Amino acid sequence: MSQHLETVIKSRIPGIQSLINKTIAELETELSRLGKPIAADAGGKLYTIMEICRIFYQNFREHLDGVRTGGDKVYNVFDNQLSAALKRLQFDRQLSMENIRKLIIEADGYQPHLIAPEQGYRRLIESTLVTIRGPAEAAVDATHSILKDLVHKAMSETPVYSHLCLYCSCTK
Numbered sequence: 001m002s003q004h005l006e007t008v009i010k011s012r013i014p015g016i017q018s019l020i021n022k023t024i025a026e027l028e029t030e031l032s033r034l035g036k037p038i039a040a041d042a043g044g045k046l047y048t049i050m051e052i053c054r055i056f057y058q059n060f061r062e063h064l065d066g067v068r069t070g071g072d073k074v075y076n077v078f079d080n081q082l083s084a085a086l087k088r089l090q091f092d093r094q095l096s097m098e099n100i101r102k103l104i105i106e107a108d109g110y111q112p113h114l115i116a117p118e119q120g121y122r123r124l125i126e127s128t129l130v131t132i133r134g135p136a137e138a139a140v141d142a143t144h145s146i147l148k149d150l151v152h153k154a155m156s157e158t159p160v161y162s163h164l165c166l167y168c169s170c171t172k
Helices: 004-034 044-063 072-087 095-106 119-154 161-172
Strands: none
Touching: 044 072, 044 119, 072 119, 095 119
């Protein structure tokens, strides 16, 4: 009887091993989908958060550096859009000798015996800054929009970020 029992057990061992290996593979797949376990202590949580930040930073930097798509849009804003907008402005008229002479004379209060053109220089610089304010703000707005998109892309490409969001929603 023990001989028969021993042969039955030996014949079933490969099937049991196969079932165990299959179960282990399924559990490992499920664990990798869920992510690494979250540490219970504060130091472990901080380490996990810092690791997520490092992965996010690497993804975001790759977008900006051109390894991934999107960073070239920021360069396009400054190289093409801003420079084209500045070329459309009429600096020739604003920085002409007649206009500069007029600003300096008005700043002196039409008193030729006083030579203090600093106020005229200030007015000239101020009027030029006011002129380029619109294109500069448009470039900043465009860059802000592009950077927001890149942040969202980098977040979606950070696999542990979704795990952290799941964790945070469970602890509330």
